[in-house]
Amino acid sequence: MxxxxxxxxxxxxxxxxxxxxxxxxxxxxxxxxxxxxxxxxxxxxxxxxxxxxxxxxxxxxxxxxxKGDFGFKEANLFEHSGPMPYRGDIVAELVRTKTIKMLEPGLFIFREPFSSLMRFLDWSFVTRIAKRFEGLGEEQYPAVIHAETLNKTNHFTSFPEHIHFLTHLREDLDVIEAFSQSVREAGGWKAETPLPLDVHMPKPRFTMNPSTCYHCYEGLQDETLEGDGIAVTAIAKCHRFEGKNHIDFGRLLDFSMREIIFVGKPDYVKENRLRSIEYLKELAAEWELDSVIELANDPFFTNDFQVKASFQRQQEMKYELRLTIPYLDKSIACSSVNFHSTTFGNAFNIKIGKRSAVTGCVGFGIERWAFAFLAQFGLDEALWPKAFREQYREWQEKGL
The missing domain is CATH 3.30.70 (Alpha-Beta Plaits)
Structure with missing residues (x-):
């Protein structure tokens, strides 16, 4: 009932x-x-x-x-009004045209032209923003991450609700054969198939990766950097369980996150972070996106939420680029620009000289960017902004 x-x-x-x-x-x-x-x-x-x-x-x-009276600092760094010629339900249109296939809320198969748009957006973020940072390195990361790495980032205590744990059947012939037999007798895998974790599966050593930049810090553990610091870019598949929130526009269970990561001296990271914000402003204006860059905080799932969130805002540690979704009369965060101070430098013993390194990153949710762009301009390329349309066609012609 x-x-x-x-x-x-x-x-x-x-x-x-x-x-x-x-x-x-x-x-x-x-x-x-x-x-x-x-x-x-x-x-x-x-x-x-x-x-x-x-x-x-x-x-x-x-x-x-x-809890408490901490106050939430509000600030907008940038606002741009775009034409938004399309006002329809873009998700319904994408499903109707079979451009996307919804497997369940938050889980999609992407087809043309959405899949090409995703590749173009990622290419643009790399060529128009990431490669403007001197000495940029590019890395590739696995889709899974050590649980111990997440422990060092305090992810288990800050965002426990998001975690996708990975495990496997025990290396035990009896367990493996009994499991296989139970599935065979049931006529295939079923939701009610008995699978007691404490008996059949060991404690997870890995989880699905929730954020691209964690692998960068893991890879720099116990290293001492030279000069002012390093800039790295990578794209990874990220996974966050968000329960019933997956029905909300843009909240995906599995998504692609391009990041530009800065590790080094405080001035190096802060200056590059500010440059990133300027580059985001340029791109949003050039592509005529209805957008805003505003002060933000992470959605900490902890009893000290107010303390952590207010600290982030007071120290201006997180900004988000939000793109308007006209048919919903709301906006969604598609990029974030973050400053972590020495949190990860301390956690992974990353040094710059004799001091702990400072870190920061810029993230681009590729699927969110594509959803939000189409929500404002639709599938008809004739409605797309002139600069965006020309760049997209040039990218297609070059076969990039």
Missing amino acids: TNECVISLQRLDPSQHGQLKYAAAFVDEHIEDIRLEDGAIRITHRSPAGSERIADRVERLIDRFS
Whole structure:
């Protein structure tokens, strides 16, 4: 039976309502829908725990997000108004034309022309932004990452809800044969196939990679850098579980993240970070994107959310480039520009001279950029901005 739970948001600042809605998706696995309406959060569910249990958990989240009086610094570095000639439901259009195949919320197969647009966007970010940094190196990373590496980045305590753990059947002939036989007898793999993790599978040593830059720091562990620092670019498949939030526009389970990563002296990282912001502004204006670059914070899933988030904002450690999605009358973050201070330098013992290295990075969510661009301009290339259309056609003609 479907039930509805309604919790007042009177105690919570409106600026935190979106964060609460996001986090509420992890309150109970039987939640079906979450809405913000009339100063309350409404949760539709089929939980055997009942509405009272869900309400108690949501109140815990409200306590977390309203704790203390830290204040949230707001700042916009850049705003650009674009023409946005297309106003339709772009996801529905992409599905209708079989340009994308939705396997489930947040998981897609991308076909032409979306797949070509993704490649062009990545090529543009490399040639128009990344290669403007002197001495740029390019690296390739695996899709999986050591659990110990995530431990060093504090990912398990900051974003535990996102983690995709990887494991395998134990190296035990009886276990392997029993598993295979159980699947055969059931007529194939089924959701209810018995698979007790503590018996059949060892503790995971790896997870799916949640962020491109972590591999860079892992690769520099215990090294001492020369000069002012290094700039590296890489693209990797990243994975974040976001529960019911995958139904939201642009929240993918599996996505491609191009990053430019800076490791070195404080001035080197800070200056390159500022240059990155200027390059993003240039590209957004040239491509006539309706966009804004604003101060932001990570969605920490911790009891000290307010402390961490406010610290990020006060120190201006994170900016996001947000692109408008006209038919939803909202925007989504498609790029972020981050400064980590010595957090990762200390965690991985990366030195610049005798001091811990400072790090920063610029990220480009390739699928999000493609979704947002098409949401503003549609599939008809005649509606695309002149500069973008010319660059795209030149890229196609060169077969890049």
